[in-house]
Amino acid sequence: MRIATVTTPHGTAAAVQADAGWRALPAPDLSALLADGDAWEPGDLLADAVPTLPLPRPGKVICCGLNYGDHIAEMGRDLPTHPTLFAKHADTLLADGQDIRLPAGLQIDWEAELAVVVGRELRHADEDQARAAIAGYTVANDISVRDWQRRTPQWFQGKAWDATTPLGPVVVTPDEVDPEAGLEVICRVNGVEHQRGSTKTLVFSSAALLAYVSTFTVLRPGDIVLTGTPGGVGMGMEPPVYLADGDVVETEIPGIGALTNTVRLA
Amino acid sequence: MRIATVTTPHGTAAAVQADAGWRALPAPDLSALLADGDAWEPGDLLADAVPTLPLPRPGKVICCGLNYGDHIAEMGRDLPTHPTLFAKHADTLLADGQDIRLPAGLQIDWEAELAVVVGRELRHADEDQARAAIAGYTVANDISVRDWQRRTPQWFQGKAWDATTPLGPVVVTPDEVDPEAGLEVICRVNGVEHQRGSTKTLVFSSAALLAYVSTFTVLRPGDIVLTGTPGGVGMGMEPPVYLADGDVVETEIPGIGALTNTVRLA
Incomplete structure (x- = not known):
């Protein structure tokens, strides 16, 4: 699985790569997704999604x-x-x-x-x-x-x-x-x-x-x-x-x- | 001026020392008070206030x-x-x-x-x-x-x-x-x-x-x-x-x- 923080026309999102592009994950970025810790299911395909800094706020x-x-x-x-x-x-x-x-x-x-x-x-x-x-x-x-x-x-x-x-x-x-x-x-x-x-x-x-x-x-x-x-x-x-x-x-x-x-x- | 993060029976608070004890400042701790950056006035005297770690969340x-x-x-x-x-x-x-x-x-x-x-x-x-x-x-x-x-x-x-x-x-x-x-x-x-x-x-x-x-x-x-x-x-x-x-x-x-x-x- 390939996960990322992507930019979209509507802001950043955590996302997982699928055949057709990037699918939304329930967090604004991977720092938040990992901190949340819950299991998740891929959501909708994101239009115009481009990977950016994956982890914007590591504590260490x-x-x-x-x-x-x-x-x-x-x-x-x-x-x-x-x-x-x-x-x-x-x-x-x-x-x-x-x-x-x-x-x-x-x-x-x-x-x-x-x-x-x-x-x-x-x-x-x-x-x-x-x-x-x-x-x-x-x-x-x-x-x-x-x-x-x-x-x-x-x-x-x-x-x-x-x-x-x-x-x-x-x-x-x-x-x-x-x-x-x-x-x-x-x-x-x-x-x-x-x-x-x-x-x-x-x-x-x-x-x-x-x-x-x-x-x-x-x-x-x-x-x-x-x-x-x-x-x-x-x-x-x-x-x-x-x-x-x-x-x-x-x-x-x-x-x-x-x-x-x-x-x-x- | 002597400022601190104090513990009280109602949780932590930023506070400033006065003759009679510690007066509340408008933040839960000094990290939050300094990050907020606004000017502030000392508030009420805090009962049973004891200084604790002044800066719980420094970024650096x-x-x-x-x-x-x-x-x-x-x-x-x-x-x-x-x-x-x-x-x-x-x-x-x-x-x-x-x-x-x-x-x-x-x-x-x-x-x-x-x-x-x-x-x-x-x-x-x-x-x-x-x-x-x-x-x-x-x-x-x-x-x-x-x-x-x-x-x-x-x-x-x-x-x-x-x-x-x-x-x-x-x-x-x-x-x-x-x-x-x-x-x-x-x-x-x-x-x-x-x-x-x-x-x-x-x-x-x-x-x-x-x-x-x-x-x-x-x-x-x-x-x-x-x-x-x-x-x-x-x-x-x-x-x-x-x-x-x-x-x-x-x-x-x-x-x-x-x-x-x-x-x-x-």
Whole structure:
């Protein structure tokens, strides 16, 4: 099943994809649908429905760094025994098709990622409980401002720029995709592929990450965990390459979908 | 002016302290009062009003590490050119008088801090604009799980345990206290003073932190910025000392108030 928040001429709606298009679900967006928690039946077909930011109001967006062996090597680090975690705010999120607007002069880099969407409340969960609580998977790009990320020991200020983390376009339920069997995570800039990694090489699986996080904090329906990026980021190139005004960033996970966002510097 | 969220026999209320007790303000808590943004007049005296967590639903809780010269020295670091920032979730917050509940076997440490409460939306603000947008100041203790904080390069997982960051008991408006002139930030454990630092020695002032954060993300009414902790944390002692079951942590800033929280390990 493929679910989304769609724009329509009458506002946004949660929706499920059907052969003929998008059918309405009983909520204004997926954040509200998942928070509500009730079972639902697909409603009427929605005219002129276009997926937008699937989860506009996650309470938590928790990110894992250093989770693919090749990216860990290019950053010059050893394989981790614990996941490296940091937090973003909902304000960082951006829909497919929207511009990544940032000031000129920053070292802006790409990080294609699989994002896990939480479907049920989790606290002190084991991996099986965590796996059963996954609502679905979507695509993200943890666009990073490297010079700010490296200003201090903590990455947050390079990761928390408003409206710079593309997410979506749809959420695919776990019966249709299995990251542990392997999903390709791809990033292209102006049509040139820079990243391609398989989620089967993740050091910490989606379920392992959710279980680990639930040791110290509650995860609620609609919360998002980003699972890390494979090798091929711009700062790992020699010399490093950063995003420029007008660059088109495509982030794709075949089986889920693709995001296209243009960099606009001012 | 001293404002708070108080519990009453009829639920919580935003309130302002008067000679005779607490007078009602037109909101169920300070988060709602500040978000509403309207001017208000104090209402009736509230019977049996007791301050509780002043801000139950901040959208953002952003923390600054390494901001007092003596604490920077005890952590073995150089004076910073940029503030070291990380994020917490609202779920970490805890009211005065509530127990700090954690599993046994962790390295639990104290970090008394001045907390700044945002009163007006800020984005791309300079220091004067940021200073004018401060709603007030309160007391916090950024209780930290040091072994988890040091598991990876990012501190988040040592800082984000639910219901472990005491905050309150009241918010004091900037006409009554001036951190740049100097407020004493004190932590006592079982009556023994371990931390005492003055906010006049902060490397980055409250206004400087708010302005800096507003470069990359919007701050909204009710958001909180923790300004860092002075020297004297447990992990800086030789040998390191951590909190044990039954320990009573008192966090005080004279002129604002004091928090008393007991550690309960299970």
